[in-house]
Structures are given as structure tokens and as C-alpha cells.
Amino acid sequence: MSDALKIPRRKLADEVFDRLYAKLLNGEYAPGESLPSERELMELFGVGRPAIREATQALERLGLVSIQHGQRPKVIMPTASGVLSQIELTAMHMLSSSPQSLEHLKEARAFFEVGMVARAARMASDVDIATLEGLLEQQRAELNRDAQAFIKTDMAFHAAIAEITGNPIFAAVSRAMLDWLANFHASLLHWKGNEHLTLEEHERILSAIRVHDEALATNEMRAHLDRARRLYNLT
Missing domain, CATH: 1.10.10.10 (Winged helix-like DNA-binding domain superfamily/Winged helix DNA-binding domain)
Structure with missing residues (x-):
């Protein structure tokens, strides 16, 4: 045989x-x-x-x-987060060895963010809005002081939007994609010299969520991500 x-x-x-x-x-x-x-x-x-x-x-x-x-x-x-953590090393290897995979991840993140912010705008409670306001204040406090802390709070703001959806899988996938991008290359989440723009865009996103305007929140998030992709080839 x-x-x-x-x-x-x-x-x-x-x-x-x-x-x-x-x-x-x-x-x-x-x-x-x-x-x-x-x-x-x-x-x-x-x-x-x-x-x-x-x-x-x-x-x-x-x-x-x-x-x-x-x-x-x-x-x-x-848990969803536990399952995703099991593939972190494999994901990092994939991203570091395949530029196309990185582009796919950035596209997937944008797709998730736009969908989640619409749901967050519909579902956000006063407590959720207060949480986002607090994170925005933290990010503003780190402006021109601590770049790493600014990035960390930036990620926390987006992760909090995912948490508002009430779907733990959405939240886990969002956090995983942010972590993978940050670990691969922090500049993919942070645009040096344009922190003020990031804050202004976050403020507009928060304003749309505050008034529960799904369409406006979607447009603001899409503009936030498109601006980065267009100017810096990032998401």
C-alpha cells in the first residue's frame, strides 16, 4: 500500500x-x-x-x-473575546506577511464601525453617552502630551461604541481588529499631526449618537474613516 x-x-x-x-x-x-x-x-x-x-x-x-x-x-x-484571543498570533502573522490581508482587515473594520455606530445611535442610553463623553474628555486631555495614551483612548472610544450595541460578538470583533491594527502598526490608528481632526470627528460622531440620529452617525463615522483612508491610506 x-x-x-x-x-x-x-x-x-x-x-x-x-x-x-x-x-x-x-x-x-x-x-x-x-x-x-x-x-x-x-x-x-x-x-x-x-x-x-x-x-x-x-x-x-x-x-x-x-x-x-x-x-x-x-x-x-x-466567550467571543476568548475565542478571538486564541487566533491573535496567527492573525498577526497573516497581517505581517500579507499586505492584501491588512487591506482586507482595514476594510472589514470600516464596515463594522459604520454598522455599529448606527445601532449605537439607536440604542445609546444616557449612561452610554456619558461614557463616550468621558472618553472624549480623556482623549482631549492627552492631546499633545502622551501619544500612546491618546491612541489608547481613541481605541477605547470606538470599543465603547461597539459595546453599546449590546452584542458581545460585535464588541469582541471590534476590539480584536483594533488591537491587531495597533499591534501591527500604531500609525494605522493614529495620524500624527492631525489629532485635532480626530477629536473633532469624534465629537461629531458623539453628537449624532447623543440625538439618536442613525443616518447622521453613519455619515460622520464614514467620513471619519474615509478621511484617514483618503489622506493617509489608513482606516
Whole structure:
């Protein structure tokens, strides 16, 4: 038989992983509960301790369990932000090695931002608006003082708009895209010498959200992102 047709022999740890993962999916081990002890799992699956440890560590890397020294692994509730954090290194590699991927990410971010600001304008409460006002004041205070703090508050302003939508997946995706862009190249989020323009545009976006004008908020956010793309080839 050709080597290409042979079914590769799987590691015991992979088999253990698959079985534990299936138990997580069917709810046998619910979030907040602990997995059986290593000895119990060894007896359950008929394997040694190394296979159990390798399998549970793989579950931990996927954000499915938490392992503390001296304690049994505990099942945790997966979150959108946790899932996205698992692919951060892969995303950074993709962005650094593919200019086209970076352009796609910038386009995706703009698409999300415009859609989210419309929903935020519709849903924003007085507390949400006060949060945005506070972030804008923080950003204004960092003007010409601390560039990194200015960028951080800029990101927080956009992330807060995503939070207003009430959809944790929107918020997680927005934060991930901002983080990836910032980690790849901070200038993609910050336009040196044009901080005043950024603040003015944020103020206009906030004003539209304050009066719950979806169309105006959408136009202001699109103008904010288009200005950067047009003048600096950034989003």
C-alpha cells in the first residue's frame, strides 16, 4: 500500500482530547464544574498520565478549561473575546506577511464601525453617552502630551461604541481588529499631526449618537474613516 493511503496512527493524547471535547460539547462537564481527577481520567480512558495532561493542556490552550496548580481543570464558559484571543498570533502573522490581508482587515473594520455606530445611535442610553463623553474628555486631555495614551483612548472610544450595541460578538470583533491594527502598526490608528481632526470627528460622531440620529452617525463615522483612508491610506 502506498504511504499516501495509509491512515496515520494517532497519539493517545489526541484520542483523549477528542473524547473530553465531546463531553464538553454534550454538556457532561458544564461551565464552572471541574473535570475528574487525573487518576479518574486515566482509569476512564485506559491511558497514562502524560496523555491526560497533554489533552487537558490542549483544552486549556483553546480556552475551554482553566488549570491551576494542584487543582482539577475547571470548565470555563467560552466567550467571543476568548475565542478571538486564541487566533491573535496567527492573525498577526497573516497581517505581517500579507499586505492584501491588512487591506482586507482595514476594510472589514470600516464596515463594522459604520454598522455599529448606527445601532449605537439607536440604542445609546444616557449612561452610554456619558461614557463616550468621558472618553472624549480623556482623549482631549492627552492631546499633545502622551501619544500612546491618546491612541489608547481613541481605541477605547470606538470599543465603547461597539459595546453599546449590546452584542458581545460585535464588541469582541471590534476590539480584536483594533488591537491587531495597533499591534501591527500604531500609525494605522493614529495620524500624527492631525489629532485635532480626530477629536473633532469624534465629537461629531458623539453628537449624532447623543440625538439618536442613525443616518447622521453613519455619515460622520464614514467620513471619519474615509478621511484617514483618503489622506493617509489608513482606516
